[in-house]
Amino acid sequence: MSLPGASNDGAVASLEALEAHLQRHPDDVEAKRVFGLQLFAEANEEPDEAIRAGMMDAGIHELLGIPPAERGTAARLQLGEACRVRALIGPEVDEALLLEAEGILRAALADDDQPQSEAAWQLQSVLRVVLRERSDAWSLERLEEARALLVRGGVSSSLAPNWRAALLQTELQIVQMSAFNASERRLRLRGLHIAWSETMKVEHSAAVLGACIELLCEMAGMAVGKAALERYADADALLARLRSCENEEVTYARAFALVALGRAELGHGTSQTSRLEEVESILAPFIEQHPDLRLHACRAVLAWARHKGRQEALPLYQRAVELSRPLTGTPTFMRGALQCMVEALLALDEVNDRPVYAKCLEMMTGPNDAGALLLLAESALRHREHSSGCLFAEQAWRAGGHLPMALVALWKQGYGTWEASEGASEEVSRNRQCLRMAMSAAGEHERFAR
Numbered sequence: 001m002s003l004p005g006a007s008n009d010g011a012v013a014s015l016e017a018l019e020a021h022l023q024r025h026p027d028d029v030e031a032k033r034v035f036g037l038q039l040f041a042e043a044n045e046e047p048d049e050a051i052r053a054g055m056m057d058a059g060i061h062e063l064l065g066i067p068p069a070e071r072g073t074a075a076r077l078q079l080g081e082a083c084r085v086r087a088l089i090g091p092e093v094d095e096a097l098l099l100e101a102e103g104i105l106r107a108a109l110a111d112d113d114q115p116q117s118e119a120a121w122q123l124q125s126v127l128r129v130v131l132r133e134r135s136d137a138w139s140l141e142r143l144e145e146a147r148a149l150l151v152r153g154g155v156s157s158s159l160a161p162n163w164r165a166a167l168l169q170t171e172l173q174i175v176q177m178s179a180f181n182a183s184e185r186r187l188r189l190r191g192l193h194i195a196w197s198e199t200m201k202v203e204h205s206a207a208v209l210g211a212c213i214e215l216l217c218e219m220a221g222m223a224v225g226k227a228a229l230e231r232y233a234d235a236d237a238l239l240a241r242l243r244s245c246e247n248e249e250v251t252y253a254r255a256f257a258l259v260a261l262g263r264a265e266l267g268h269g270t271s272q273t274s275r276l277e278e279v280e281s282i283l284a285p286f287i288e289q290h291p292d293l294r295l296h297a298c299r300a301v302l303a304w305a306r307h308k309g310r311q312e313a314l315p316l317y318q319r320a321v322e323l324s325r326p327l328t329g330t331p332t333f334m335r336g337a338l339q340c341m342v343e344a345l346l347a348l349d350e351v352n353d354r355p356v357y358a359k360c361l362e363m364m365t366g367p368n369d370a371g372a373l374l375l376l377a378e379s380a381l382r383h384r385e386h387s388s389g390c391l392f393a394e395q396a397w398r399a400g401g402h403l404p405m406a407l408v409a410l411w412k413q414g415y416g417t418w419e420a421s422e423g424a425s426e427e428v429s430r431n432r433q434c435l436r437m438a439m440s441a442a443g444e445h446e447r448f449a450r
Contacts, residue, residue, distance in 0.1 A: 014038065022062075029066055033075050036062035040082050047289070049089060049330045056086040060097075068107065077118050080104035084126050090331040091364055095131055102126045116153040116163065124149040128170055136177055143174050161205035168196060168211040172218060182222065189219045200238065206248035209238050213255045217262045228266055235259045250290060253282050257296040264303040276304035280319075287323070291333050298323035298340045305347065313347065320344040328357070335364045335372075342375045346382070355383055370401030381410040386418040391427075394434045408442045411435055 018035040022028060039059030046052040063071060063079040071079065083101035087094040105126060108119035127146035130139045147170045154163030171192055179185035192215060200212050213235045220231035239259060242252050260275040279300035287294035298320050305316035321344045327337030338361040345354040358379040365372040373396035380389030393411040397403060403411070415435055422428050 015042070029070050032062045032066050033072065036060070036066075037075060037078060040078055043082075049291075049332060053086060053089045053331075056082055056089075060086060064100075068104075073108070073111075076104060076108050077122065080108060080119075080126075081122050084122065084129070088129065088332065091335055093129060093131055095133065098126060098129055098131070120149050120153055121163075124153075124166065124170070128166075128173060130173070130177070140174065140177055143170055143177065146170050147174065161207045164199070165205070165207035165211040168192075168208070168215060172211075172215055176218070186219075186222050189215070189222060193219060200234075203238075204241060204245070206242055206245040206251045209242040209245070210251050210255050213238050213242070213258065217258050220262055221265070232259060232263050232266075250286055250293070253286055253293060254296070256282055257293070257300060261296070261299055261303060264300075264307075273304060273307045276300050276307070291327055291330055294323055295327060295333050295336050295340070298327075298337070302340060302343055317344045317347040321348070328360070335361070338364065339372050339375060342379060346375065346378055351383075354379060367395060368399045370396050370399035373399060374401050374403065374407065378407055378410060381407075381414045386414040387422065389414045390418050390431050390435075393438070394431050397434050397438050403438045403442055405442045408435075408438050411438065 015035070015038060018031060018038065021031055022035060025031065036059040039055050039062070043052045043055035043059065046055060060079065060082055063075060063082075066075075068076070080101045083097045083104065087097035087101065102123070105119050105123040109117065109123055112119050114120070124146040127142040127149075130143075147167065150163055150167040150170060154160055154167050175185060175188045175192060179188050196212060196215065199208065203209055203212065216231045216235040216238070220228045220235070223231060235255075236259065239252070239255060242248065242255055245252070257279050260279045264273075264276055280297045283293045283297040283300075287297055301316050301320045301323060305313040305320065308316065320340055324337040324340040324344065327333040328341060330337070338357055341357045342354065342361055345357065358376060361372055362376055365376065373392050377389050377392035377396055380386075380392055383389075390411060393403065393407065393414075412435060415431065419428055419432070
């Protein structure tokens with residue numbers, strides 16, 4: 001086995017010594033256990049995601065090589081957690097590893113069925129991971145099981161705030177997955193808000209406050225006008241309490257970004273843009289250690305740029321490129337980073353790198369990802385790839401994306417060129433029909449020439 005890496009010379013020496021020992025004594029169970037656990041410990045300190053994944057793979061390999069009865073309680077729990085964490089590294093969840101984690105943790109829970117056991121906590125984390133390839137019914141059944149574990153465990157103890165926060169987040173997930181109709185979702189979110197309203201009045205735990213802010217932002221996203229602003233005002237009140245929590249700067253930064261980005265969707269008011277400007281300064285101290293906060297910062301800069309005139313926006317789009325570039329090589333955040341990168345490069349009229357990033361984004365984009373499809377359509381149409389640009393625009397329209405007038409105009413122009421070269425076909429005809437509807441929705445009333 002090739003040792004993936006470690007954070008310091010002492011750790012490297014220790015790992016190399018253990019690896020050498022295991023090459024001579026491959027059946028030494030204790031050495032395997034120590035080697036695997038040390039790899040997990042070092043992986044947790046490794047900032048590079050690819051190296052971290054390699055170290056976790058090596059540790060998982062060692063501990064899975066030990067018979068379950070000989071792993072020991074601590075090693076078994078750490079193996080289950082490592083399988084879960086490793087399953088989440090990458091653009092898609094590794095289902096096999098996630099189910100491996102579930103099996104390990106169910107066995108551990110059978111041996112330690114306490115309400116707030118470590119096995120119960122880790123198992124609910126596994127059950128809350130939604131797999132896109134699985135049915136909604138399958139995922140909902142698992143979410144309900146996670147909810148039951150959290151209800152049982154979140155009664156009282158020093159860990160109760162974390163359990164209660166996870167409970168609210170799980171209940172929010174259940175609503176998001178089971179209420180597809182907008183009216184039903186708003187009704188169920190309101191019910192969830194009522195159930196947690198007393199908690200929101202008195203809560204001072206950072207974890208629970210953060211989860212309550214997530215709920216309020218979800219409610220605001222389903223509302224319009226005054227109703228949305230009222231929910232964001234409630235979130236601001238919780239943010240003020242969250243800010244006073246000691247040693248919770250990262251939790252506050254994450255929640256502040258969530259509220260600011262949500263508010264930015266409401267319009268171009270001065271308060272919204274000033275908040276976006278504030279987001280990056282609040283996130284700046286953490287973006288090197290927390291890739292998700294770097295992505296939040298990038299999205300905030302892009303939202304800020306959209307509210308500016310072209311000349312004022314150019315430095316912001318350039319900043320978005322700088323923020324997103326490191327994440328385009330980080331598997332877990334690659335899809336979001338590529339979307340930010342393509343948007344920024346389109347705004348900058350960049351023509352050399354943009355097609356490469358667009359092609360990478362295309363490989364990771366599903367048929368219902370309207371935001372990414374809109375960017376791919378604009379990029380292709382600008383690059384005179386008329387057929388693919390028209391088809392991306394059609395996919396975006398079918399996925400429910402709002403097509404701005406500028407993109408509809410590009411689509412119309414590209415369609416004319418595509419039709420002239422392609423001639424009559426079912427694909428061209430279907431695209432034409434979608435273009436008609438998009439033009440109408442975008443407010444264009446001129447007759448589309450036959």
